[in-house]
Amino acid sequence: MPKIVAARVIVTCPGRNFVTLKIECDDGTTGLGDATLNGRELAVAAYLTEHVVPCLIGRDAHRIEDIWQYLYKGAYWRRGPVTMTAIAAVDMALWDIKGKLAGLAVYQLLGGACREGAIVYGHANGTTIEETIEAAREYQRQGYRAIRLQCGVPGMASTYGVSKDKDFYEPADSDLPTENVWSTAKYLRVVPELFAAAREALGWDVHLLHDIHHRLTPIEAGRLGKDLEPYRPFWLEDATPAENQAAFRLIRQHTTAPLAVGEVFNSIWDAKTLIEEQLIDYIRATVVHAGGITHLRRIAALADLYQVRTGCHGATDLSPVSMAAALHFDLSVPNFGIQEYMRHTPETDAVFPHAYTFADGMMHPGDAPGLGVDIDEALAAGYEYKRAFLPVNRLEDGTLWSW
Numbered sequence: 359m360p361k362i363v364a365a366r367v368i369v370t371c372p373g374r375n376f377v378t379l380k381i382e383c384d385d386g387t388t389g390l391g392d393a394t395l396n397g398r399e400l401a402v403a404a405y406l407t408e409h410v411v412p413c414l415i416g417r418d419a420h421r422i423e424d425i426w427q428y429l430y431k432g433a434y435w436r437r438g439p440v441t442m443t444a445i446a447a448v449d450m451a452l453w454d455i456k457g458k459l460a461g462l463a464v465y466q467l468l469g470g471a472c473r474e475g476a477i478v479y480g481h482a483n484g485t486t487i488e489e490t491i492e493a494a495r496e497y498q499r500q501g502y503r504a505i506r507l508q509c510g511v512p513g514m515a516s517t518y519g520v521s522k523d524k525d526f527y528e529p530a531d532s533d534l535p536t537e538n539v540w541s542t543a544k545y546l547r548v549v550p551e552l553f554a555a556a557r558e559a560l561g562w563d564v565h566l567l568h569d570i571h572h573r574l575t576p577i578e579a580g581r582l583g584k585d586l587e588p589y590r591p592f593w594l595e596d597a598t599p600a601e602n603q604a605a606f607r608l609i610r611q612h613t614t615a616p617l618a619v620g621e622v623f624n625s626i627w628d629a630k631t632l633i634e635e636q637l638i639d640y641i642r643a644t645v646v647h648a649g650g651i652t653h654l655r656r657i658a659a660l661a662d663l664y665q666v667r668t669g670c671h672g673a674t675d676l677s678p679v680s681m682a683a684a685l686h687f688d689l690s691v692p693n694f695g696i697q698e699y700m701r702h703t704p705e706t707d708a709v710f711p712h713a714y715t716f717a718d719g720m721m722h723p724g725d726a727p728g729l730g731v732d733i734d735e736a737l738a739a740g741y742e743y744k745r746a747f748l749p750v751n752r753l754e755d756g757t758l759w760s761w
């Protein structure tokens with residue numbers, strides 16, 4: 359058996375913070391897992407170092423499911439983003455090790471490819487509708503078949519999804535949380551205009567997506583869905599905070615716009631009602647925040663019974679290790695829908711050399727044994743952790759709102 363002899367947490371900041379777990383076996387084989395929880399990185403780093411790593415030493419690295427159960431049930435305190443991100447990192451690293459020992463890419467271990475590649479969507483944003491459409495045209499030129507559209511809201515100084523850097527999306531930017539201001543009324547006016555202009559300019563052969571980022575009430579989401587229906591959105595994401603899964607019943611009564619939810623979910627229980635009642639069309643839970651490949655496959659299997667497809671979160675705060683794990687998952691599950699892809703900066707790509715590739719709007723994890731991602735530890739050591747927070751959002755009267 360490949361015995362685990364060491365495990366370490368590597369924190370690095372090549373433009374943004376990443377937390378990576380590296381597990382080592384007695385034969386020298388190593389595996390990597392992403393443990394990055396944006397804005398709360400060191401909580402997971404400490405959870406792993408103090409409470410998980412000591413329990414891993416001496417275990418058989420091949421026993422992925424048993425180790426998952428051990429860490430989940432064994433903690434007694436179940437679920438939550440910190441716990442589930444830590445478990446995810448171990449899970450990813452163990453799949454990486456199993457693949458390397460078998461000489462196979464992880465997607466082969468998961469049952470093999472169900473498709474030639476994973477369609478991905480890019481993130482076009484701008485302060486105005488025109489700028490957003492120009493950014494979308496650039497994605498089209500690069501071969502993307504699906505594009506998420508986010509534009510500034512007239513009268514608001516800043517809004518979610520409109521990045522300072524057009525090429526590399528990065529919301530976590532400050533030593534203390536930035537404060538944004540929000541008006542639902544102003545937002546509900548601009549998005550239908552954005553989609554009307556986008557169909558006019560980009561045509562109908564491209565999938566258009568939009569992220570509401572948890573900001574509407576269910577009835578407002580129903581309204582927006584109706585307004586966007588003529589432009590055939592691929593999905594509306596995170597329409598309303600989904601702690602209350604039943605709230606989506608109300609949205610469903612009012613619109614046929616496809617709904618996607620789940621980037622903040624950390625277990626199957628967060629999505630159970632949404633899936634079983636077919637209240638969503640895409641489940642966006644990710645490998646890194648929802649317990650790893652092992653648990654995400656369980657979520658996907660439940661979703662498959664109800665014709666809910668996957669659409670994994672893939673923002674820049676998910677490291678290339680997560681991106682690779684997501685692509686192995688995407689290739690192997692029958693009910694894959696789409697994968698989010700926000701490119702990392704060249705600094706990040708240099709720290710995490712990887713085998714995955716992009717061509718013609720599709721991505722492939724590559725055929726290197728394991729996940730196909732490495733970490734250049736010498737380079738990583740040169741980028742010191744910098745505390746960064748996600749912004750907060752307030753209504754114009756100062757009420758704290760969902761960001």
Ligand SMILES: O=C(O)C(=O)C[C@H](O)[C@H](O)CO
Nearest residue numbers: 396529569621672673675698
């Ligand atoms: O990529 C998305 O859909 C997001 O909503 C990005 C998130 O705000 C970001 O990953 C938070 O860390």
Ligand SMILES: [Mg+2]
Nearest residue numbers: 569595596621
């Ligand atoms: Mg989102």
